[in-house]
Amino acid sequence: MKPIVTSALALILIATAALGGEKKQDLSLSINTGKDSHARLASRHETRDARLVITTRHGAAVILLLNDAVAVQLTDAAMSEMKTKDDAGFLEELLVSGVRLALGKAVEYPIAHIRSAELRDGVLMLTNDEGKPVFNEININGENVTHDIAPSDAARFVSAFRALKR
Numbered sequence: 016m017k018p019i020v021t022s023a024l025a026l027i028l029i030a031t032a033a034l035g036g037e038k039k040q041d042l043s044l045s046i047n048t049g050k051d052s053h054a055r056l057a058s059r060h061e062t063r064d065a066r067l068v069i070t071t072r073h074g075a076a077v078i079l080l081l082n083d084a085v086a087v088q089l090t091d092a093a094m095s096e097m098k099t100k101d102d103a104g105f106l107e108e109l110l111v112s113g114v115r116l117a118l119g120k121a122v123e124y125p126i127a128h129i130r131s132a133e134l135r136d137g138v139l140m141l142t143n144d145e146g147k148p149v150f151n152e153i154n155i156n157g158e159n160v161t162h163d164i165a166p167s168d169a170a171r172f173v174s175a176f177r178a179l180k181r
């Protein structure tokens with residue numbers, strides 16, 4: 016499967032905030048999986064179907080522990096911020112719909128190819144079977160998603176991941 020090379024899917028959602036007619040927090044997203052063929056774009060997951068869900072400190076993304084993969088996706092709250100004002104024109108609606116469609120996905124990594132999950136200096140570190148970091152290039156507002164997790168949540172994730180790997 017092709018790696019996700021959306022090195023600047025850096026979709027800056029300033030436009031959607033402006034279209035909504037209210038002052039909202041801007042959101043920027045960048046994803047670059049490089050040559051890691053195990054990372055894949057997948058359909059959005061229902062959080063209730065995950066074994067464990069942890070949310071970034073800023074509330075923009077969640078990391079989900081599924082039965083066979085770890086996934087990262089925007090939170091429902093972040094997705095709901097992407098809307099147009101009531102009197103939006105066709106092009107505004109089209110722009111926001113396109114952004115919602117593009118961002119309404121998850122990036123998944125199969126558990127079978129994740130060697131370890133650790134807590135290092137309060138940061139969640141996932142390492143693949145080649146010894147390289149997983150999700151290291153998914154940034155929201157310039158912050159790596161695995162670094163934007165509360166240490167207590169990261170520790171819970173590590174424990175649940177290790178139990179599942181056994």
